[in-house]
Amino acid sequence: MPVMSYIQAITQALHEEMERDEKVFVLGEDVGVRGGVFRATEGLYEKFGETRVLDTPLAESAIAGVGIGSAMYGMRPVAEMQFADFIMPAVNQIISEAAKIRYRSNNDWSCPITIRAPYGGGVHGALYHSQSIESVFANQPGLKIVMPSTPYDVKGLLKASIRDEDPVLFLEHKRAYRLIKGEVPEEDYTVPIGKADVKREGTDITVITYGLCVHFALQAAEKLEAEGIDAHILDLRTVYPLDKEAIIEAASKTGKVLLITEDNLEGSIIGEVSAIISENCLFDLDAPIKRLAGPDVPSMPYAPPLEKEFMINPDKVEHAMRELAEF
Amino acid sequence: MVKVDKLNKVAEQRHGRLGLTDEQVLDMYRTMLLARRIDERMWLLNRAGKIPFVVSCQGQEAGQVGASFALDRQKDFALPYYRDVGVVLAFGMTAKDLMMQAYAKADDPNSGGRQMPGHFGQKKNRIVTGSSPVTTQVPHAVGIALGAKMEKKDFVSFVTFGEGSSNQGDFHEGANFAAVHKLPVIFMVENNQYAISVPLSKQVACEKISDRAIGYGMPGITVDGNDPLAVYEAVKDARKRGNNGEGPTLIEVISYRLTPHSSDDDDRSYRGREEVEEAKQKDGIYSFADYLRKLNILTEEIETKMEKEIKKIIDDATDDAENAAYADPKSIYKHVYAE
Numbered sequence: 001m002p003v004m005s006y007i008q009a010i011t012q013a014l015h016e017e018m019e020r021d022e023k024v025f026v027l028g029e030d031v032g033v034r035g036g037v038f039r040a041t042e043g044l045y046e047k048f049g050e051t052r053v054l055d056t057p058l059a060e061s062a063i064a065g066v067g068i069g070s071a072m073y074g075m076r077p078v079a080e081m082q083f084a085d086f087i088m089p090a091v092n093q094i095i096s097e098a099a100k101i102r103y104r105s106n107n108d109w110s111c112p113i114t115i116r117a118p119y120g121g122g123v124h125g126a127l128y129h130s131q132s133i134e135s136v137f138a139n140q141p142g143l144k145i146v147m148p149s150t151p152y153d154v155k156g157l158l159k160a161s162i163r164d165e166d167p168v169l170f171l172e173h174k175r176a177y178r179l180i181k182g183e184v185p186e187e188d189y190t191v192p193i194g195k196a197d198v199k200r201e202g203t204d205i206t207v208i209t210y211g212l213c214v215h216f217a218l219q220a221a222e223k224l225e226a227e228g229i230d231a232h233i234l235d236l237r238t239v240y241p242l243d244k245e246a247i248i249e250a251a252s253k254t255g256k257v258l259l260i261t262e263d264n265l266e267g268s269i270i271g272e273v274s275a276i277i278s279e280n281c282l283f284d285l286d287a288p289i290k291r292l293a294g295p296d297v298p299s300m301p302y303a304p305p306l307e308k309e310f311m312i313n314p315d316k317v318e319h320a321m322r323e324l325a326e327f
Numbered sequence: 328m329v330k331v332d333k334l335n336k337v338a339e340q341r342h343g344r345l346g347l348t349d350e351q352v353l354d355m356y357r358t359m360l361l362a363r364r365i366d367e368r369m370w371l372l373n374r375a376g377k378i379p380f381v382v383s384c385q386g387q388e389a390g391q392v393g394a395s396f397a398l399d400r401q402k403d404f405a406l407p408y409y410r411d412v413g414v415v416l417a418f419g420m421t422a423k424d425l426m427m428q429a430y431a432k433a434d435d436p437n438s439g440g441r442q443m444p445g446h447f448g449q450k451k452n453r454i455v456t457g458s459s460p461v462t463t464q465v466p467h468a469v470g471i472a473l474g475a476k477m478e479k480k481d482f483v484s485f486v487t488f489g490e491g492s493s494n495q496g497d498f499h500e501g502a503n504f505a506a507v508h509k510l511p512v513i514f515m516v517e518n519n520q521y522a523i524s525v526p527l528s529k530q531v532a533c534e535k536i537s538d539r540a541i542g543y544g545m546p547g548i549t550v551d552g553n554d555p556l557a558v559y560e561a562v563k564d565a566r567k568r569g570n571n572g573e574g575p576t577l578i579e580v581i582s583y584r585l586t587p588h589s590s591d592d593d594d595r596s597y598r599g600r601e602e603v604e605e606a607k608q609k610d611g612i613y614s615f616a617d618y619l620r621k622l623n624i625l626t627e628e629i630e631t632k633m634e635k636e637i638k639k640i641i642d643d644a645t646d647d648a649e650n651a652a653y654a655d656p657k658s659i660y661k662h663v664y665a666e
């Protein structure tokens with residue numbers, strides 16, 4: 001099986017989906033001739049031409065809104081927000097429109113759009129090129145939020161998102177783009193939206209997380225194994241709506257749960273995960289639920305020591321995991 | 328000899344010159360009148376405590392219907408805003424559909440009673456579902472037109488909104504996008520002089536809303552919204568441009584909102600009665616009726632019959648809606664996602 005980077009898996013999924021279905025097209029800032037500022041849409045313009053690889057004006061609400069209109073008409077748009085941080089001008093279109101079109105029309109209309117956006121920190125991007133924005137959208141029924149961690153999941157989930165009948169926010173960790181590599185089958189496959197995935201089987205502690213932090217947890221687990229701590233790691237993959245069953249199962253398995261997000265702590269995805277566990281697993285827990293997240297300051301600063309202070313890293317994860325195991 | 332005379336007579340008429348038959352203009356008038364009468368009934372029902380809310384088309388029917396008749400109502404997509412009773416009727420929604428919506432009953436085709444009145448949507452008639460935040464429909468119209476371009480289809484998308492709403496970013500973003508990509512969109516601003524209580528002078532500093540088109544490199548035109556034929560002509564031209572790959576057009580239709588903003592508003596607090604009375608004298612429904620009467624297209628006999636038929640349609644629609652069932656409360660869990 002070929003090994004490829006996280007971003008190559010995105011590009012491959014886009015190529016294959018555009019080949020498979022003529023209705024699939026991409027739109028966004030610099031996605032055409034330039035192939036995207038991160039090169040996620042590389043080669044698409046050359047292969048599919050400017051009508052299906054659309055360089056749009058610099059206007060996020062229009063990128064989302066025009067995509068939404070085309071999806072209602074019957075196309076399969078894949079809209080790119082250049083950085084997740086710049087999705088804010090499009091929030092109205094995503095929340096008031098995309099998320100509610102099926103519901104408000106009593107199933108008469110639908111909006112099968114995929115909105116891709118690179119998020120996440122650790123890239124010296126400072127306040128406005130580092131944010132995790134999922135919690136802004138994570139109480140909007142009608143919307144799905146996918147945040148894969150591995151190239152395999154990226155390809156399968158992006159294909160599933162494009163084929164989904166409803167709007168999907170597909171958030172890609174920008175630090176993972178070139179850092180994370182993995183095996184990706186050449187053939188066509190999808191990974192189901194709404195299903196979490198056990199990335200490591202273990203018996204002592206459970207770590208539930210998503211995105212780049214999955215890798216931090218996996219690294220830490222390798223180290224802790226030598227100390228006799230066996231970690232079970234659940235990758236949420238879809239953060240809205242959550243896979244409750246998988247969360248309950250993973251938490252109950254070890255009775256000690258660490259939840260990790262790179263987002264600011266309060267109001268983040270893991271708060272909801274924690275609530276699910278508290279509601280369902282009281283008698284299975286052997287320790288209080290532990291959370292590791294970014295601090296409640298607006299976003300991560302630019303200067304390296306300041307960014308490091310904010311950002312989750314393998315050491316912080318290892319430390320939290322050990323603490324929990326020792327409880 | 329007689330035949331030639333008749334043709335000449337038609338040629339002198341404005342609607343004849345625009346290629347409209349006597350039947351078509353009569354149908355236009357009937358649609359305008361139906362919209363007005365439905366709206367009037369809704370106010371009565373609201374004041375009688377039967378329906379919770381009305382947002383009115385009164386004063387804007389002529390522009391709405393004139394525009395709709397210039398479109399291909401078998402092909403084109405309409406993205407109306409909450410006042411567009413004239414548009415949705417012209418596109419195939421019925422009085423009964425509208426009453427079901429007013430009563431929020433399960434058979435409301437717009438949303439099955441989920442949304443407030445005025446939030447139109449009916450896929451079979453290509454009336455695109457809308458929401459409450461104003462102007463969000465503008466980029467959607469652009470996206471639909473993008474679909475037309477990509478799939479090489481010859482329909483256009485027609486989107487309307489108020490003059491106050493033309494201040495929203497979505498108008499500007501959508502207009503610019505459509506112009507850059509030369510998409511077949513008709514942007515129609517229904518300038519009724521007010522955005523709730525705020526007059527035009529406090530909404531924009533430019534002379535005409537249509538001046539905004541200049542900034543996007545598309546034609547902008549202002550027409551009298553009390554004259555359905557003028558609006559018809561403007562939209563017809565815009566449609567042709569759209570179909571020829573020449574891109575979008577911005578049409579400003581000047582009218583006056585004859586009612587308060589909605590059934591929850593009291594307009595006496597912000598505008599004088601004289602102003603409203605003066606506007607009523609220019610009501611497009613009356614002037615168009617006059618035009619048709621002068622040409623003997625609208626005879627007394629036809630008029631009486633038309634009013635009677637419309638009253639019956641509305642009576643029946645009201646009865647049906649009043650007696651219809653609400654959706655099952657348990658249905659609120661449905662259609663969040665595809666099932």
Ligand SMILES: Cc1ncc(C[n+]2csc(CCOP(=O)(O)OP(=O)(O)O)c2C)c(N)n1
Binds near residue numbers: 410488519521522588
């Ligand atoms: C984004 C947004 N802000 C505020 C409102 C509340 N609101 C509803 S209609 C309206 C005035 C709209 O005026 P205009 O665009 O001129 O349309 P008109 O009602 O006059 O036809 C306002 C402020 C809204 N619906 N959406």
Ligand SMILES: [Mg+2]
Binds near residue numbers: 520521523
């Ligand atoms: Mg207005």
